[in-house]
Amino acid sequence: MPNAPGVILIHEWWGLNEHMKTTAQVLASHGYRVLAVDLYEGKVATTREEAQAYRVAVTPDGARANLRAANDALHALGS
Secondary structure: OOOOOOEEEEOOOOOOOHHHHHEEEEHHHOOOEEEEEEEOOOOOOOOHHHHHHHHHHHHHHHHHHHHHHHHHHHOOOOO
8 A cells, every 4th residue: 555644553551462453454454554563572461460560661762762663664665
């Protein structure tokens, strides 16, 4: 999809779980180019305690770098 509108999908505090992946697929089916970032580096919480621990482990610099990379990738693809 050249020049498709780009969307950076940021997951909820649970992480990049199946719900977020499905949301990305739905957006893509409507013509968006979607990049779902994973701020928890592959971890997905199943309890509130895990979610809180993963959330506080995300550093502002790391999150910014991840989101900048996502933005750059979408721009490189023409979004």
